[in-house]
Amino acid sequence: MYRNHNAGVLQDKLLVYNFKDGWGPLCEFLGEEVPDKPFPRANIGASIIREYMETHPIMIRMMREMMFSLGVITVIGVYGGYKIYRNPGNIKRWSEAVLTRVKFW
Template identity: 45%
Template sequence: MKVIVAGFSKTGTKSMNEALTTLGYKVYDFLEHFWYHHDEWEEILTRGGSVQMFKRMYKDVDAVVDSPAFAFWEQIHEAYPDAKIIILTRNEDSWLRSLSYQVEELNEWNMFRISRLFTPIGRKFMKHLEKCSAACYGVIMPSAWYDATLNNTLTRKSFRQHNFYVSQKAPKDKLLVFKIQDGWEPLCKFLETDVPDIPFPHKNVRGSAIKEAAEENPLMQTIIQEVKILFGNDAAQVSIELEAVHGKK
């Protein structure tokens, strides 16, 4: 482990994932945490983890970003004390709007609505998402019938507390406070690597990560495939009927 990105979701984690990947790092993001280490994170979120557990989980990984890893940056750093830490920052109001939009996009994704009710991996993913969201940033994720909601006060409080804690507790010689708008120069200087001759990536614009994951990520493709196996061409109609049952307009 070389880099721990301790920034909240929606502070530019997908852009940072792409940037670190461009620089040659093997990166685990939210979907990889679930796909490869679901059982370990289930234990960590329920009963707590250990230094040895994190060492086993990420021994072949260069960098971690997003939930739930960002909330456990300190424990991961205990396992990998030479790793550098990046705290991603963003205007709080802009961040909350972006998070709210992402939640809306997830609520409106028909495949997820169906999968969380009827498919094994969809139900498993939903439970993981619920635990991660409650532990990390005060989001109440969907049950079988109800969509995700935000408690704005608790979410803002979690955001402020987390950023302050990282800024105070992380070793100053290993910490970079970074905004995506800062671009390659400060990041590459911090990581002691050459600056790529390409623009700094800007990913997940207005929730596009969900669409991109559905097209590219094996987990999301598996969820979609399970839905298609169960319902075939009737999947869209099933979603409409579910909306009618629990009162969505």
């Protein structure tokens, strides 16, 4: 689609532009003078994505839910570790019970 579009545009009406080039090529193409202001660089180092991840309501909710899930998994793991520490003989019984109830093959 990109190539088809560019093929149909007259060469003097087509600007293939790289933002790293700054104002020069853009102003020359538009027939304008180069402004005194520095070229705007709003997305340095993908800062827009980082800002989106930190401020968008959906991303904030996802982070909260992820932290809650991590907390629940940690509590379950610590509790399981405590139960195993208190009675190591139960490991064999628990693993046998799981293996008899769950069919892997």
